[in-house]
Amino acid sequence: xxxxxxxxxxxxxxxxxxxxxxxxxxxxxxxxxxxxxxxxxxxxxxxxxxxxxxxxxxxxxxxxxxxxxxxxxxxxxxxxxxxxxxxxxxxxxxxxxxxxxxxxxxxxxxxx
Amino acid sequence: xxxxxxxxxxxxxxxxxxxxxxxxxxxxxxxxxxxxxxxxxxxxxxxxxxxxxxxxxxxxxxxxxxxxxxxxxxxxxxxxxxxxxxxxxxxxxxxxxxxxxxxxxxxxxxxx
DNA sequence: TTGCCATAGTTCCAAAACGACACTCAATAC
DNA sequence: GTATTGAGTGTCGTTTTGGAACTATGGCAA
Numbered sequence: 001x002x003x004x005x006x007x008x009x010x011x012x013x014x015x016x017x018x019x020x021x022x023x024x025x026x027x028x029x030x031x032x033x034x035x036x037x038x039x040x041x042x043x044x045x046x047x048x049x050x051x052x053x054x055x056x057x058x059x060x061x062x063x064x065x066x067x068x069x070x071x072x073x074x075x076x077x078x079x080x081x082x083x084x085x086x087x088x089x090x091x092x093x094x095x096x097x098x099x100x101x102x103x104x105x106x107x108x109x110x111x112x
Numbered sequence: 113x114x115x116x117x118x119x120x121x122x123x124x125x126x127x128x129x130x131x132x133x134x135x136x137x138x139x140x141x142x143x144x145x146x147x148x149x150x151x152x153x154x155x156x157x158x159x160x161x162x163x164x165x166x167x168x169x170x171x172x173x174x175x176x177x178x179x180x181x182x183x184x185x186x187x188x189x190x191x192x193x194x195x196x197x198x199x200x201x202x203x204x205x206x207x208x209x210x211x212x213x214x215x216x217x218x219x220x221x222x223x224x
Numbered sequence: 225t226t227g228c229c230a231t232a233g234t235t236c237c238a239a240a241a242c243g244a245c246a247c248t249c250a251a252t253a254c
Numbered sequence: 255g256t257a258t259t260g261a262g263t264g265t266c267g268t269t270t271t272g273g274a275a276c277t278a279t280g281g282c283a284a
Contacts, residue, residue: 001159002272003135012212013142013205019216020208023115023134023242030125039261046126047113049243054262064215075250077260085215092211093125095204096132100124103176103197104131114243135271151232161272166233187279189231 019063020089024048025056029086030093032066037079065089131175132201136160137168141198142205144178149191177201 006018020026027046036042042053057080060066065086068078118130132138139158148154154165169192172178177198180190 001161005159006139007216008218010218011142011209012216013209014139014212015216015218016208016212017138021133021135021138023129026129026133027126030123040259043261047117049113049245050262051244051264052242055241072251072260075261088215089207089211092204092207095201095207096128097123097125099201099204100126100128103200104119104124104127106120106122106127152230155232161274162233163235163273164271167270184231184280187231189279 016092019059019065020092024052025060026093026096028053028056028060029065029082029089032080032082032086033090033093037081039080042080060086128204131171131177132204136164137172138205138208140165140168140172141177141194141201144192144194144198145202145205149193151192154192172198 003022004018006014006021009015009018020029024046027048028042031042031045034045036045039050039053039057042048042057043050046053048056057066061068061080064083066080067083069081071077071079115134116130118126118133121127121130132141136158139160140154143154143157146157148157151162151165151169154160154169155162158165160168169178173180173192176195178192179195181193183189183191
């Protein structure tokens with residue numbers, strides 16, 4: 001079975017994961033919750049490649065988790081902001097954060 | 113930056129995702145919370161390939177989220193059971209479930 | 225004692241996704 | 255003019271995935 005087939009799974013966990021369950025997606029959302037909204041900000045903060053970020057943003061907009069809001073018209077540039085639907089992922093992010101704080105202490109500093 | 117470099121990230125969300133943030137891993141944990149513990153059960157329940165399941169189980173055991181408990185000695189066979197550390201991921205799973213129930217209604221039935 | 229089944233993986237290969245880096249395009253800054 | 259910034263694309267080689275077949279170990283049954 002392919003990952004993409006999960007979107008129609010009977011299980012709500014699986015359906016959620018079909019949206020946010022791949023590499024990097026949750027990190028983009030974390031940055032959104034931290035107040036970021038622009039392409040270059042996400043790149044710098046998360047360390048992911050531009051290629052993948054473009055893909056993830058597209059998916060998140062399609063899923064209704066983020067909204068593309070133009071902030072200049074020429075050239076077209078957009079802020080990516082959380083929708084209500086997106087904001088309601090906060091509890092999941094917080095749970096992941098708490099678990100990481102408790103169970104995965106930092107072993108060495110990184111510059112990211 | 114590579115995905116695997118996240119394990120030493122300053123952000124606890126990123127560190128958590130380095131363990132559970134890739135495709136399928138959370139689904140394996142969901143099945144564990146539903147009471148499953150064996151290879152073939154995970155395969156049947158999640159629809160993932162054997163290959164990937166073997167890899168994910170190995171990583172989860174290495175990460176201390178699951179524990180391998182022998183249930184026959186010849187041949188060696190194991191139950192995969194949640195450790196305390198693993199059980200504490202429950203809030204995250206529940207958050208993902210709630211979000212899916214609310215925001216991702218099923219569009220058509222599937223047999224999985 | 226040969227044959228079949230079950231469990232738990234492994235191996236192999238093709239296809240898709242990823243990672244690194246260069247390049248584009250529009251506008252503004254110097 | 256030339257350089258810089260923001261938001262991506264294009265290319266290309268490397269990993270990871272998906273699918274199917276294969277292996278290993280023992281139980282059971284004819």
